[in-house]
Amino acid sequence: MTVPRFDELIHSPTRLAIVSLLAASEWADFSYIRDTVELSDSALSKQLTTLEQAGYAEIRKGFIGKRPRTSARLTIQGRAAFEQHVAALQQIVVRSGATILPAG
Amino acid sequence: MSDEVSPAEAAQALADIQLRQQQVIDLATIPAWYWWAVGALMVVLGVGVDSHSPVAIGLTVPVFVVGILAATGWVFGRAFRHAQLRNGLLDGRAVVSILGFVALIDLATIGLAFGLRAAGVGHPATLACVVGGLVMGAGGPVLMRRLRAIMLSNRTGVAR
Numbered sequence A: 001m002t003v004p005r006f007d008e009l010i011h012s013p014t015r016l017a018i019v020s021l022l023a024a025s026e027w028a029d030f031s032y033i034r035d036t037v038e039l040s041d042s043a044l045s046k047q048l049t050t051l052e053q054a055g056y057a058e059i060r061k062g063f064i065g066k067r068p069r070t071s072a073r074l075t076i077q078g079r080a081a082f083e084q085h086v087a088a089l090q091q092i093v094v095r096s097g098a099t100i101l102p103a104g
Numbered sequence B: 001m002s003d004e005v006s007p008a009e010a011a012q013a014l015a016d017i018q019l020r021q022q023q024v025i026d027l028a029t030i031p032a033w034y035w036w037a038v039g040a041l042m043v044v045l046g047v048g049v050d051s052h053s054p055v056a057i058g059l060t061v062p063v064f065v066v067g068i069l070a071a072t073g074w075v076f077g078r079a080f081r082h083a084q085l086r087n088g089l090l091d092g093r094a095v096v097s098i099l100g101f102v103a104l105i106d107l108a109t110i111g112l113a114f115g116l117r118a119a120g121v122g123h124p125a126t127l128a129c130v131v132g133g134l135v136m137g138a139g140g141p142v143l144m145r146r147l148r149a150i151m152l153s154n155r156t157g158v159a160r
Helices: A014-022 A030-037 A041-053 A076-095 B009-029 B032-051 B054-080 B090-118 B124-153
Strands: A025-029 A055-062 A068-073 B081-085
Touching: A014 A025, A014 A030, A014 A041, A014 A068, A014 A076, A025 A030, A025 B054, A030 A041, A030 A068, A030 B124, A041 A055, A068 A076, A076 B009, B009 B081, B009 B124, B032 B054, B032 B090, B032 B124, B054 B081, B081 B090
Parallel strands: none
Antiparallel strands: A025 A068, A025 B081, A055 A068
16 A cells, blocks of 8 residues: 655656656656657756656666667656655545546 | 645646556557558468469568568557556456457457368458458457556556
8 A cells, every 4th residue: 555645846747747657657768758748858857857866767878779869767766756646646635525536 | 745735736636647647558559550451461361371372372471471560560669769658557457358359360360261161161261361350450449448448547546
């Protein structure tokens, strides 16, 4: 069972979007995250660096042929923090008497 | 900080989380044309087998193999360039669905082909591959909808 723990670092709207994408992935390409979340290269780099410094994300740089490729993934710690944050959000909703989000 | 977040804000954040995860899941959706293309390639292979001609078999087998590799490479390459789905999104229900689909295709093609041949029907491989191809084209999108529903139900934060 996941212990609810609100995480201010994750809750920032931009980082929440990034972490949510990463939570459904083993890894995601930098350009895919950038285009999906609609950020500039520098803004995404900054957010990923923040997540990396918190130990929540891992950034991989490599090459496919001669083309550089950067991808990111959640660390085990990042995934756990995300799950705890989601549980905290659910707790807030449930405590208010509202029903939690429908399945699916 | 959590005390400052209203239930409405929390609900909105949860909805955003679900949506973002759904975007990744939708990347892995195999388009309907893929299943019909594989079905058509099966028919090409069946025609080659029924011809009993080494030349025809020599032509249809490479068409089948290259066609499958090209279609599969295009579909999966597109998805894998962007992101790789989290392994936990697919569970035992997905495995059963995929194995069931494979068994259905096998039954509709190989089983039917042997049955037709035993009954003395002409062009058994072609007829069986037409049936198998139709099952593939019609059933593939159904399988994808099932797998998508399973993955959506396994997203973080979905009430179970």
